[in-house]
Amino acid sequence: MAAPMAALGGRLRAWLPRLTQVRWSRYNPSYIEPEVNKELYRKPPVELAEEEKEKLERKALQPVKAAPPSLSSSVFSDPMISKFTNMMMKDGNKVLARSLMAQTLEAIKRKQLEKYHKAPADEKETIECNPYVIFHQALKNCQPIIGLTSITRGGKSYQVPVPLTDNRKRFLAMKWMITECRENKHRRTLMPEKLSQELLQAYSNEGPIIKKKHMLHKMAEANRAYAHYRWW
Amino acid sequence: MLRSLRGLLCRPRKLDHGYALHTAAKDCLSAAVSQDAHTPAPTPRAVFYTSENNPANHGEQHEGRHYSIPLEEVRAVFPHGLPYRFQQQIKTFNEAFLMVRKPALELFSYLKSSNFAHPAVRYVIYGEKGTGKTMTLCHVIHYCTRQGWLVLHIPDAHLWVKNCRELLQSSYKKGRLDQPLQASSWLKNFKTSNERFLKEIKTQRRYVWDKRESTEQGRPLGEVVEQGLARVRSASDAVGVVLKELKQQSHLGSFRLLVAVDGVNALWGQTTLKKEDKSRVSPEELTLVYNLRKMMMNDWTGGAIVTTLSQTGSLFKPSSAYLPQELLGKEGFDALDPFVPIPVPNYSHREFESCYRYYLDRKWLQHENARTEDGKEELRFLSGSNPRQLDRLAGPL
Numbered sequence: 001m002a003a004p005m006a007a008l009g010g011r012l013r014a015w016l017p018r019l020t021q022v023r024w025s026r027y028n029p030s031y032i033e034p035e036v037n038k039e040l041y042r043k044p045p046v047e048l049a050e051e052e053k054e055k056l057e058r059k060a061l062q063p064v065k066a067a068p069p070s071l072s073s074s075v076f077s078d079p080m081i082s083k084f085t086n087m088m089m090k091d092g093n094k095v096l097a098r099s100l101m102a103q104t105l106e107a108i109k110r111k112q113l114e115k116y117h118k119a120p121a122d123e124k125e126t127i128e129c130n131p132y133v134i135f136h137q138a139l140k141n142c143q144p145i146i147g148l149t150s151i152t153r154g155g156k157s158y159q160v161p162v163p164l165t166d167n168r169k170r171f172l173a174m175k176w177m178i179t180e181c182r183e184n185k186h187r188r189t190l191m192p193e194k195l196s197q198e199l200l201q202a203y204s205n206e207g208p209i210i211k212k213k214h215m216l217h218k219m220a221e222a223n224r225a226y227a228h229y230r231w232w
Numbered sequence: 233m234l235r236s237l238r239g240l241l242c243r244p245r246k247l248d249h250g251y252a253l254h255t256a257a258k259d260c261l262s263a264a265v266s267q268d269a270h271t272p273a274p275t276p277r278a279v280f281y282t283s284e285n286n287p288a289n290h291g292e293q294h295e296g297r298h299y300s301i302p303l304e305e306v307r308a309v310f311p312h313g314l315p316y317r318f319q320q321q322i323k324t325f326n327e328a329f330l331m332v333r334k335p336a337l338e339l340f341s342y343l344k345s346s347n348f349a350h351p352a353v354r355y356v357i358y359g360e361k362g363t364g365k366t367m368t369l370c371h372v373i374h375y376c377t378r379q380g381w382l383v384l385h386i387p388d389a390h391l392w393v394k395n396c397r398e399l400l401q402s403s404y405k406k407g408r409l410d411q412p413l414q415a416s417s418w419l420k421n422f423k424t425s426n427e428r429f430l431k432e433i434k435t436q437r438r439y440v441w442d443k444r445e446s447t448e449q450g451r452p453l454g455e456v457v458e459q460g461l462a463r464v465r466s467a468s469d470a471v472g473v474v475l476k477e478l479k480q481q482s483h484l485g486s487f488r489l490l491v492a493v494d495g496v497n498a499l500w501g502q503t504t505l506k507k508e509d510k511s512r513v514s515p516e517e518l519t520l521v522y523n524l525r526k527m528m529m530n531d532w533t534g535g536a537i538v539t540t541l542s543q544t545g546s547l548f549k550p551s552s553a554y555l556p557q558e559l560l561g562k563e564g565f566d567a568l569d570p571f572v573p574i575p576v577p578n579y580s581h582r583e584f585e586s587c588y589r590y591y592l593d594r595k596w597l598q599h600e601n602a603r604t605e606d607g608k609e610e611l612r613f614l615s616g617s618n619p620r621q622l623d624r625l626a627g628p629l
Contacts, residue, residue, distance in 0.1 A: 038606070075601040075610055076629060105628035109598060110324045116595070117326050130598040131628070 027065055034067040035059075080136065080170075087174050088191075103192035105131040108199060128203075138202035142173035142209045146220045151229050160229045161220035176209050177202070184208065277593065280586035282332070287375035290332050290340065296586045298329040301374060309377045311421040313387040313494065315366050317623060325594050333364065333583065335576045336371040342572065343376070343536055348488065351530040354537045354568055356496070359576035360554045362620025365540045366494055368576055372538050373492050381488040381535070382429045384478065384527070386418070389498035390545035392520050396505050399513070403442070404469055408519050409507070415467035415520060419460045422474070429487060430454035436480060439473055441466045453477060472523040479527060482534035489535030491527055495546070496539035499525055500564030502548050528568065539568075579617040587619070591626055599629040 035041075070082055081101060089097035108131040116127045128134055147164040150157050164172070177198060185194045201207030282297040284290060290299070306314075306328045314322075322328045339355060346353060357365045373383050386392075392414050402408035423430065433453040440446040441463065447455055453474060460470025482489040493499075499521055505513040515521045528537060541559045543549055553559055556573060579587060588608055591597045601607045615621035 075604070075606050076599055102628040109596075109628075110320070113324050113595065117324075129595060130600075132599060 028063075031063050031065045032059065034064050034071065036067070036071055036073040038073060078132065080139070081132075083170075084135075084139075084174050084178075088178055100191050100195075104195045104199070105135070107192050107196035108134055111196065111200065134203045135199060138199045139170070139173045139177070141205055142176060142202050142213055143169040144172055144213050144216050145169075146217065147172070148216065148220055148223065149230075151226075153229055158226045158229060159219065159223050160226045161223055162230055173209075176212055180209055180212075280589040280593070281329075286378055287336075287340065287371060288378060290337060290375075292337065294332045295334060295337065296331065296580070296582045298331050298586065298590055301328040301330060303328065305374075307424075309374055309383075309425060310370060311424040312418075313366075313373070313385050314370060318367070325596075329590065330367065330371055330374075331364075331583065331586065332371070333368065333576075335364075335574050336368045336375075338574060339368070339372050339538065340375055343372075346536060348485075348534050351533055352489075352491075352535050352537050354528070354530060354539065354571040355574055356539050356541060356556055356568065356571045357574045357576055358541045358554060358556055358559075360578070360618075361543060361551075362618050363576045363578055364619050365542065365576050367619075368574075369492055369494055369538060369540050373490070376488075376490045377425075379488070381490045382426055382478065383490045383492060384422070384475070385425065385492045386524065387421075387494055388542075388545055389493055389495045389521075389524070390542070390547070392518065392524075393498050393501070393503040393505065393515060394545075394547060399505060399507070400465065402468070402519050403466075404472075404519075407517065408522065409505075409513060409517055410465070410468040410519050412464040412467050415471045416461055416464050419457050419467060419470060419474075423454070423457050423461075430457060432486070433477065433481060435473075435477060441469070468519040471520060475523045475527050479532045482532055485534060487534075489532075491535065491537045491539075493524070493528070493537075493539045495542035495544075496528070496568070497541050497546055497549070497559040497561075497564060499528070500561055500567060501546060504547055525567065579619055579622070584612060584617050584622070587622060597626055597629050602626075602629050 070086075072082075085094070085097045085101045088100060109129060112127060112129040112131075112134070116124060116129055119127060144164065146161050147168065148159045149162045151160045152158075177195070181191060181194045181198055198207055198209065202209055280296075280298055282294045282299050284294060285299055285301070287299075301309075303322070303326075306322065318328075335357065339357075342353070342355070357368055359365050373385055376383055392411065396411050396414065398412055400410040400412060402410045430453045434450050435447060435453060435456065436449065438446060438449050439456070441459060445459065445463065447459060456470050456473050456477075460467040460474075478489055481487075499515060501515065503513050503515055503518070505518075507513055516525070528539070530537070541554070541556060543551060543553055543559060546559065549559060556568075556571075557565055560568060588597075588611065592603065597603070599607070602611070611622065611625060615625055
């Protein structure tokens with residue numbers, strides 16, 4: 001994206017103000033990203049190949065960027081959970097968002113463990129008690145395969161089916177989950193309880209968010225005729 | 233040798249049948265699997281579990297191990313008083329496991345060797361936030377109930393000095409305030425835990441509640457409790473009568489009395505309650521607090537007083553305060569002095585291991601990295617071996 005913008009700016013320099021990037025880094029290009037993975041540092045020198053040894057030696061002399069607060073070296077950190085927590089956050093209150101996420105995971109675990117302990121021995125294997133597995137599977141089940149975008153042609157705007165990138169799919173799944181839990185609940189129900197309920201429903205491919213995904217797929221199927229309006 | 237073998241034997245458990253079969257099978261399975269050298273099996277239960285369910289027999293060798301309390305006994309002995317998170321754990325795991333720790337064992341040795349002809353000794357359990365003071369108190373209560381004592385358990389004295397919707401002017405004494413709701417809920421729970429004593433103990437004088445009702449001399453104490461539950465207006469006075477009768481009759485020797493109060497610093501602190509003219513209520517103007525303060529004096533024999541200090545529900549106390557002098561204030565310290573202080577520290581290395589293994593065994597730690605050494609060290613570091621922090625951290629994992 002940066003290259004065509006710069007070229008455009010160069011050609012129309014006479015009458016267009018200089019275009020500057022909105023998001024850019026003040027760091028000198030020699031600064032390297034911080035490496036948080038402890039496993040890499042624990043490998044004994046005998047196992048490393050020649051290039052890796054050289055790379056480590058060079059790294060010891062290069063300056064390192066400051067680690068952002070969201071980067072964690074904990075073995076329990078999960079990027080998807082962090083992203084979901086950030087999306088749940090309101091007004092920058094990360095403490096509250098994180099505690100809500102923790103309570104949600106605990107609620108899922110409690111519900112599943114109760115079911116597990118009450119179930120007969122042969123059904124015990126089928127009950128999944130790990131809240132992280134349930135979370136990831138539920139969000140995966142909520143991801144749409146194809147999306148719709150509005151394209152204006154001849155003055156009229158049409159809903160055109162369009163492929164979605166992975167990031168967009170993940171974003172849509174999380175967004176739908178959070179909006180559903182914020183809006184369609186009883187005034188007195190708390191977020192962790194509603195979220196745990198929706199995640200468990202999505203894990204078993206039921207519930208309002210899965211329905212919304214199917215509606216989107218149906219709309220895309222119905223508007224199949226306009227697919228050629230897409231030019232990318 | 234015997235200790236390690238005991239964990240490997242299959243034994244029938246005293247819980248209901250379906251669960252007993254499952255746990256017996258699990259015991260055999262874990263014993264069989266742990267005998268295999270090559271598989272990374274669930275570790276033998278001997279590390280964190282003991283089958284000795286009677287607290288009277290708990291000794292040094294049981295330190296750091298969990299023992300189970302049958303669920304019916306939990307309902308009978310602890311109608312109120314267990315921390316909320318522990319109640320949730322009981323509901324999830326369908327069993328109640330309590331860890332045997334040094335402060336509780338210390339208290340048992342004192343109680344076993346105390347002379348009940350002497351005035352009641354006061355024990356104050358103190359410690360930082362979340363180290364297990366309330367659970368130690370519950371352990372002591374279970375021990376005393378098994379020994380046949382009468383347990384007067386006030387689950388949280390802070391609940392009596394804050395958030396009270398109804399304050400009535402006391403009909404017994406001018407200037408005192410009654411709390412009907414708190415008194416009636418306490419009487420209900422007291423009745424559940426001490427049914428048989430209420431039939432045996434008789435009143436020693438006549439009590440007149442109002443123009444129409446009175447309780448004669450020689451009636452069982454259960455009638456006083458029923459009166460308090462039926463006529464909520466006189467519930468606080470009923471509580472006062474119960475406390476007075478128990479204090480007067482404990483020296484006769486027919487029963488041993490344990491007064492267990494959680495958050496005793498509420499009795500001598502300040503309240504957040506206001507009278508109708510918006511002036512602050514001081515604790516001695518509340519009937520319940522006044523009567524309980526009389527109970528805490530060491531002028532009666534035939535029992536013991538075990539109390540806990542608590543900053544968590546306290547009013548107008550800084551969150552870093554945990555020592556008796558800081559939390560009780562001058563008035564409270566002088567009232568309780570002399571007492572036996574019992575400090576409760578964070579988990580030791582062994583206790584942490586035991587708790588961690590228990591969580592793993594009960595499938596409470598589900599994250600795959602929680603099973604690794606790295607995960608365990610991270611939990612130890614983040615929680616600082618504090619029991620409450622460990623519980624909070626292990627929740628979402």
